Amino acid sequence: MPLQVYSTLTRKKEPFHKRPGEPVSMYVCGPTVYKPSHIGHMVGPVIFDTVKRYLTHLGYQVTWVVNITDVDDKLIKAAKEQNTTVPALAARMTDDYYGCLKALNVTGIDHFPKATEHVGGMLAMIGGLIDKGYAYPAGGDVYFDVSKDADYGKLCNRDPEQLEAGSRIEVSDRKRNPGDFALWKGAKPGEPAEVQFDSPWGKGRPGWHIECSAMATKLLGDTLDIHGGGLDLQFPHHENELAQSESATGKDFARVWMHNGLLKMKSGKMAGSIGNVLNVADALKLVGGDVLRFFILQTHYRSPIDLGDWEPGAGIPTGIESAKAAFETFTRFAERVGRVTGTPFAELPALTGPAGAATLTLSNADAARRFGEHMDDDFNTGGAVGVLYELVRRLNRLADEKKLDDPAAAAAPAKAEFREGAVLVRDLAGILGLTLAAPAATLGGGDELVSGLMQLLIDLRANLRAEAKGAAKDNPLKKALFDQTDLIRARLGALGVTLEDRPTGTTWRVG
CATH class of the missing domain: 3.40.50.620 (HUPs)
Structure with missing residues (x-):
């Protein structure tokens, strides 16, 4: 069409x-x-x-x-x-x-x-x-x-x-x-x-x-x-x-x-004349620019965009909060691409036009086709975002089933298919203007002191786990050591920090 x-x-x-x-x-x-x-x-x-x-x-x-x-x-x-x-x-x-x-x-x-x-x-x-x-x-x-x-x-x-x-x-x-x-x-x-x-x-x-x-x-x-x-x-x-x-x-x-279409809220219209506006500068203190863009593009452009519940000074609107949660699927995938392929997501090579797209595997080619159909239908970004989400979910399943996070277990054909799909995700996200990059603080790159302290806790927890695994079953310290590792995870979780244990090591994120 x-x-x-x-x-x-x-x-x-x-x-x-x-x-x-x-x-x-x-x-x-x-x-x-x-x-x-x-x-x-x-x-x-x-x-x-x-x-x-x-x-x-x-x-x-x-x-x-x-x-x-x-x-x-x-x-x-x-x-x-x-x-x-x-x-x-x-x-x-x-x-x-x-x-x-x-x-x-x-x-x-x-x-x-x-x-x-x-x-x-x-x-x-x-x-x-x-x-x-x-x-x-x-x-x-x-x-x-x-x-x-x-x-x-x-x-x-x-x-x-x-x-x-x-x-x-x-x-x-x-x-x-x-x-x-x-x-x-x-x-x-x-x-x-x-x-x-x-x-x-x-x-x-x-x-x-x-x-x-x-x-x-x-x-x-x-x-x-x-x-x-x-x-x-x-x-x-x-x-x-x-x-x-x-x-x-x-x-x-x-x-x-x-x-x-215009923004709408549960409480009515957002308008400067009635003082209920959320300035972009204030919103960016709560979520990244990618999330705000994603929030807007989830809806077809001719439809109203629903901010949900929000009052001035009340933090982030529920509509943007939901978009932030959904967008984490993409940022986590982008991080996973770096671990699996050894290439940062942002540095993946682009497909070279129709010739490059023609070489895609059947499932990836189908995703590219459906993305284009939505965009050809009056720039339906909501439908295009849906296709991108389905593509990322399928690639995550492939990575789980083929154990692609473990370099020793990953099979070359599956890894190549995953990499091809990741390149397609990057290209399609780029058409929507989405970088899929997590905020620097989420990756630990925004504050050298915080990054260092987090790495110290991760190393300490890893040492405790190693000692616990090496202890005999009847050693009373075994449970105590594992309890300490659980305490570190729980206390960090209460602060909004999530630890993720992988074959290649432990990573952390805010949220």
């Missing part, structure tokens, strides 16, 4: 309109950088980073743009409350956003245009819309006239009156129609000079919607292959973006509109 993608505009899945090898342009709306990034801000980047990874895997040449809104009413208000400047606040929050992307292995974004760097293009687009009769100046502001756009509302499949009734629309007595939206906002008394730009209509700043239209068309052309963003942006942002872009260029703005 060829790649099928659902578009909000057509409300159906259709074969992707490009062929492998051809260029693909993708624009995804980025953040307004006035506060730290919370978990919800990472949903879109993780999803579309995975989309790009899979398209690249198929052979497409993808260019992906994510904008940074660094001038906006929210920024002005937040900067004033924090007694700082808009540029300083925007720079600090942009760095926070970049750090969060890095932590979740979002690496595919090619351009991060900032609104303040593209004001000239916005002014040109606004002037063109005025010249064509789609927009009008009004007392220093400029508005888009929705009545002049015959198919306004087509993205939401509603007429303008329905859209007005179901949303919060900015009120102004300067508008011709209630649904008209600002392309340019005239400067207001008391606003800082750094948010005021010169224009033919007086000093002011661009409206939110025109920013994306100008930046997207500047960097990717008049017609995008994919336009993405959260479902909450469908109206008014994307509807208005579409209307002004197509009115300006006379061309389709985007061939495919992809909208990802």
Whole structure:
């Protein structure tokens, strides 16, 4: 089955309109950088980073743009409350956003245009819309006239009156129609000079919607292959973006509109406006970036993502806790690969395209095929994760049955099959952007003192076990020695440290 993608505009899945090898342009709306990034801000980047990874895997040449809104009413208000400047606040929050992307292995974004760097293009687009009769100046502001756009509302499949009734629309007595939206906002008394730009209509700043239209068309052309963003942006942002872009260029703005589902909690919606947000920086203190990415990708991108039970300050949400427990299956497998093959999981060689995949054993080839079928079905990462989990379970059974952890007992054919499967796991996980690496502390590599103390306890326990095994059955010390080894395991377990005895020695992990 060829790649099928659902578009909000057509409300159906259709074969992707490009062929492998051809260029693909993708624009995804980025953040307004006035506060730290919370978990919800990472949903879109993780999803579309995975989309790009899979398209690249198929052979497409993808260019992906994510904008940074660094001038906006929210920024002005937040900067004033924090007694700082808009540029300083925007720079600090942009760095926070970049750090969060890095932590979740979002690496595919090619351009991060900032609104303040593209004001000239916005002014040109606004002037063109005025010249064509789609927009009008009004007392220093400029508005888009929705009545002049015959198919306004087509993205939401509603007429303008329905859209007005179901949303919060900015009120102004300067508008011709209630649904008209600002392309340019005239400067207001008391606003800082750094948010005021010169224009033919007086000093002011661009409206939110025109920013994306100008930046997207500047960097990717008049017609995008994919336009993405959260479902909450469908109206008014994307509807208005579409209307002004197509009115300006006379061309389709985007061939495919992809909208990802939003985070939900048992107690309701996560939103900064009600103060119940989990910042990414705080979440990363509790779980690794791989776990957060895995949590997002467990669900099909168009469905809501369930955080479960959580209250501010209450630790990790139950949904992420469950994902963390499930993800340990993968991190333990990755560690096992290193023990069995002698090669660290991250250093396994990749399959070399279709030629490499064609040499897979039947069971591994079937897993690769089913993974691709899920991803071809509108980027169904939830199904793809399920296939990856089944593959890891099968390889673990093979390792158990053939005693692959014991170098003296491992048979070469079984070891080769396991290694091939491990390479496939690494490749498929890489398409999802998952490294399967355990946090450094789990492996004992993050703190030299902790690692040394743990090794001391492991050596002490090993000596006690050796003495106990060597003692005669009637020696009263035999049971006492074994009791001490059990005590060490139990006390470490109470601290959250698990010991695992293997033919090659004892390892430890947190959790």
